[in-house]
Structure formats: C-alpha cells, structure tokens
Amino acid sequence: MKxxxxxDDEQDILNIxxxxxxxxxxxxxDIYVNPIDAIENIKSKNYDLVLTDIMMPQIDGIELLKQVKxxxxxxxxxxxxxxxxxxxxxxAEKLGASDYITKPFISLRDVENKILDTLEI
Amino acid sequence: MIFNNITxxxxxxxxxxxxxxxxxxxxxxxxxxxxxxxxEGLETFIKNQDTIDIVITDINMPELxxxxxxxxxxEVKSVPVIITSAYNDNEFLHQAISLGVxxxxxxxxxxxxxxEELKKTCEPLLLKQELETQEERHVNQQLEAxxxxxxxxxxxxxxxxxxxxxxxxxxxxxxxxxxxxxxxQSDIRTSLLNDAKTINDGIxxxxxxxxxxxxxxxxxxxxxESVNIYSTLITALVLTYNKxxxxxxxxxxxxxxxxxxxxxxxxxxxxxxxxxxEQVWIIIINNxxxxxxxxxxxxxxxxxxxxxxxxxxxxxxxxxxxGGIKDEIIDHVFDAFKSTKESSGMGVGLNIAQKxxxxxxxxxxxYNEDNGAVFEIIL
Numbered sequence: 001m002k003x004x005x006x007x008d009d010e011q012d013i014l015n016i017x018x019x020x021x022x023x024x025x026x027x028x029x030d031i032y033v034n035p036i037d038a039i040e041n042i043k044s045k046n047y048d049l050v051l052t053d054i055m056m057p058q059i060d061g062i063e064l065l066k067q068v069k070x071x072x073x074x075x076x077x078x079x080x081x082x083x084x085x086x087x088x089x090x091x092a093e094k095l096g097a098s099d100y101i102t103k104p105f106i107s108l109r110d111v112e113n114k115i116l117d118t119l120e121i
Numbered sequence: 122m123i124f125n126n127i128t129x130x131x132x133x134x135x136x137x138x139x140x141x142x143x144x145x146x147x148x149x150x151x152x153x154x155x156x157x158x159x160x161e162g163l164e165t166f167i168k169n170q171d172t173i174d175i176v177i178t179d180i181n182m183p184e185l186x187x188x189x190x191x192x193x194x195x196e197v198k199s200v201p202v203i204i205t206s207a208y209n210d211n212e213f214l215h216q217a218i219s220l221g222v223x224x225x226x227x228x229x230x231x232x233x234x235x236x237e238e239l240k241k242t243c244e245p246l247l248l249k250q251e252l253e254t255q256e257e258r259h260v261n262q263q264l265e266a267x268x269x270x271x272x273x274x275x276x277x278x279x280x281x282x283x284x285x286x287x288x289x290x291x292x293x294x295x296x297x298x299x300x301x302x303x304x305x306q307s308d309i310r311t312s313l314l315n316d317a318k319t320i321n322d323g324i325x326x327x328x329x330x331x332x333x334x335x336x337x338x339x340x341x342x343x344x345x346e347s348v349n350i351y352s353t354l355i356t357a358l359v360l361t362y363n364k365x366x367x368x369x370x371x372x373x374x375x376x377x378x379x380x381x382x383x384x385x386x387x388x389x390x391x392x393x394x395x396x397x398x399e400q401v402w403i404i405i406i407n408n409x410x411x412x413x414x415x416x417x418x419x420x421x422x423x424x425x426x427x428x429x430x431x432x433x434x435x436x437x438x439x440x441x442x443x444g445g446i447k448d449e450i451i452d453h454v455f456d457a458f459k460s461t462k463e464s465s466g467m468g469v470g471l472n473i474a475q476k477x478x479x480x481x482x483x484x485x486x487x488y489n490e491d492n493g494a495v496f497e498i499i500l
Contacts, residue, residue, distance in 0.1 A: 010285055010289065012286075012293075013289045013292070016293045016296060017292070020292070020296055023296075023299070055281075082281060082284050089360070090360070090399060103284060103285070103288040104287050104288040104328055105292055107295055108292055
C-alpha cells in the first residue's frame with residue numbers, strides 16, 4: 001500500500017482526511033499538524049506522496065516542498081491551497097509540485113482521484 | 122437657485138420695497154436675511170458675520186445710513202456690497218467707491234439690472250465655493266478609496282478565516298453522507314439523505330460566495346516585468362491540465378498541447394504582471410472547460426488558442442466550440458455576478474480577468490464565432 005503524509009495546521013482537516021482514507025483502505029496515511037515534525041518524519045519513513053497545505057505558521061508549504069524535493073526528488077508532492085494564494089501555487093509548480101487542490105475540496109473523492117493520478121495508479 | 126451657496130443681507134427701511142425684492146430674489150439664495158435700517162443691518166451683520174457673503178443696502182435710512190453702515194461693516198470684515206440708491210451725484214459715488222462698494226443699482230430697482238450686478242459680484246464667490254467643493258469631493262474620494270482598501274483587507278481576512286472551517290465542514294459532511302448511505306434501508310435513512318441534500322446546497326452556496334470574495338481580494342501589487350507571453354500560456358495550460366485533459370483537446374497555434382509542451386517554443390515578449398496574466402489565462406481556460414463540458418463528447422470538443430504579433434502588440438485569442446455565449450449575457454460577460462455558467466460559480470472570474478487586463482494597459486473582448494465563444498486579448 002502506498003504511503004502518504006498529510007500536513008496541515010488545521011487538525012480538523014487532517015482528521016477528516018485521515019478518516020476518509022482509513023475507511024477506503026486505499027493508502028497508508030500519517031497526519032502531521034506541525035510541518036517541522038512532518039519534515040523529520042518524511043526523511044525517515046519512505047513516503048510515496050506528501051499532501052501539504054501552503055499557509056502554515058511554522059514553515060509554509062513551499063519551504064516544505066523544497067526540503068522534501070531536496071531530500072528525495074521522487075517523492076510526489078501535492079499542494080493544498082485557498083485560491084487567494086494562487087501565486088504560491090505557480091511557484092510550487094515551478095519547484096516540482098505534482099498538482100494542487102483548492103480548499104474547500106470539490107470532494108474527498110476528488111482529493112483521492114488527484115492522489116491516484118499523481119501516483120499513476 | 123443660482124446663488125444657492127450664498128447668504129445675502131438686504132438692508133432697506135421701506136417695508137414694501139424690502140418685501141417686494143425679498144419675494145422676487147430671496148429664493149435664489151441659500152439665505153436671504155433682511156434688516157430695516159443701518160443700525161439693525163450692522164447688528165445683523167455682526168451676529169451673522171461668518172455666514173454673510175454679500176450685503177445689498179439702501180443708502181438713505183434712519184438711525185445709521187447705508188454708507189455709515191458699510192464703513193462699520195468694513196471694520197468687522199471685508200465683504201462685497203451692492204448699494205441701491207435714488208441719488209447718484211459725484212460726491213456720493215466717490216464716497217461709495219472709497220468704501221470699496223462693489224456695485225451700484227439705481228432706484229427704483231430694476232430687478233434684471235440687480236440680478237446682473239449680483240451675478241457679477243457673486244461670480245468669484247461661486248467659483249471659490251466650487252473649488253472648495255471640488256477639493257472636498259477629492260478628499261472624500263480619497264477617504265472612500267482608503268475605506269475600500271480597509272474593507273478589502275478586512276474581507277480578505279474574514280474570507281480566509283471562513284474558508285478553513287468551511288473546508289472541514291464540507292469534507293466532514295461528505296463523510297457523514299457516506300456513513301448514511303451505508304445504513305440499512307429505512308425511513309430515517311431516506312429522510313437523512315434528503316436533509317443532506319438541503320445542507321449540501323447551502324454549503325455550495327456559501328462556498329461560491331467565499332470563492333468570489335477570495336478572487337476579489339487578490340492583491341495586485343505585483344511589479345510588471347518583461348515576459349514571454351507564450352510561456353505564460355503554457356504555464357496556465359499546465360496548471361489547468363488536470364481538469365482539461367478529461368474535457369477537451371487544446372491547441373495552441375495549431376499544435377496540440379500536452380503536459381510536456383515546451384514553454385520556449387515561441388517568443389512573444391510583453392511587459393506585464395506575470396502571475397496576474399497567468400491568472401487571466403487560467404480563468405478563461407477554466408471557463409471554456411466548464412462550457413465545453415456541457416457540450417457533445419470529448420473528441421468533438423476543442424479549445425483553440427492563437428498568439429500572434431500585430432503592430433507591435435500581441436493578440437491572443439481563445440476560441441472554443443461550445444455553442445457560443447448566449448445573446449442575453451453577451452454584453453455582460455465581464456460584469457460581476459453575471460455568471461455564464463448555469464449553476465456553478467458567482468460569475469466574478471471574467472470580471473477579475475478584465476480588471477487585470479485593464480491594469481496591464483491591455484484590452485479584452487468577447488464575441489461569438491463559428492458556433493463558439495472567443496475571448497480576444499490585445500497586450
């Protein structure tokens with residue numbers, strides 16, 4: 001089963017994504033509310049994909065993307081964003097992000113589809 | 122009300138003359154104050170010195186005559202004076218001139234003559250007031266602009282704060298519906314699913330409002346730089362590829378676009394706000410995809426993008442084959458909240474696109490051609 005890390009400073013959003021994927025038994029999901037903690041774990045846990053929010057207090061999603069890509073370029077990264085940070089999305093695309101998902105999600109199934117597309121499953 | 126910003130003091134001892142003139146020209150003024158002799162005139166003037174702009178006075182009056190009154194008034198404040206008098210000998214006129222009297226009207230008063238003199242005397246006052254009004258208006262406009270900026274910042278903040286709970290409310294509710302669907306068939310299950318639909322509609326409406334507000338709150342302080350417009354088109358196509366690849370083929374200058382299309386294949390340089398311009402392309406492409414999705418099958422759908430140089434300018438044309446823009450909205454496609462989409466969106470996308478294009482000293486227009494909509498931009 002593919003391993004996925006989800007990073008968001010909103011625990012409620014993490015919880016619902018985790019619940020959805022647990023129920024689907026589709027991916028092995030870990031959630032991180034602290035991006036610094038997330039980066040530490042990404043470096044030791046062989047994730048196939050990281051789904052990260054862009055606007056976070058400690059370090060933002062762009063920085064996380066840079067660090068993940070610098071550590072292992074083959075880890076796919078999908079950005080989650082509000083439309084108002086579109087400029088960040090463009091920057092993320094240039095830095096190697098595979099896709100982006102706007103908040104609120106079209107649906108959880110849409111999030112799942114984007115992850116499946118990115119992982120080419 | 123031609124002197125509608127002006128307050129006049131009219132001093133005349135003869136009641137009949139005073140009343141007649143008051144009723145004939147009084148209404149033209151903001152205020153038309155009267156006094157029945159020089160002494161009363163002076164007192165009235167002193168009491169109202171901040172508001173009286175002009176004095177009209179008779180000369181031959183009991184208590185204090187007109188010229189004596191003017192002399193005293195001059196000690197308080199300089200103000201234009203028109204005198205009305207039956208006599209006009211030299212000595213009197215000299216005296217009047219030395220007191221700085223602006224103008225002189227013969228008695229019995231010819232109203233038309235007085236009116237002309239008033240116009241002449243009041244013109245500088247009216248001009249001054251007009252200037253003050255303009256300045257006030259200018260200050261007000263600046264205040265309005267500052268207020269809008271503040272409201273803009275405030276709503277951007279509120280929008281972001283609402284967006285997060287809306288995200289997990291929507292997602293959690295979606296989960297809840299999956300749970301309900303898993304329940305055994307029952308009246309309660311049916312009822313819950315019906316209620317869920319109502320809640321969903323509400324969530325979608327709130328989401329549309331928030332999305333519109335987010336789009337409107339976009340900042341535009343990005344600096345202009347010289348960029349290859351062709352590259353910005355490819356960037357926008359890459360960013361929308363996840364959506365477009367399921368909907369329609371896209372051609373750019375007759376070449377089919379795919380995720381590996383080179384950004385530097387062609388060069389069309391222009392000085393623009395790069396990210397804002399990319400946003401315009403994304404809005405137009407997304408709009409075209411939404412329209413195409415309603416139309417025929419994948420293989421019949423097409424979005425054709427052309428870019429070419431014309432007279433030192435760059436012309437970009439997006440043309441789809443989704444049936445064209447409806448007649449009733451074609452003149453309003455760039456107006457906010459006039460959605461071209463049947464249900465989704467609040468229709469601010471194209472309004473924002475137009476705003477960005479105008480900010481970049483460019484033009485955008487929409488028209489129908491060969492069973493499709495065209496958006497044409499000249500940079």
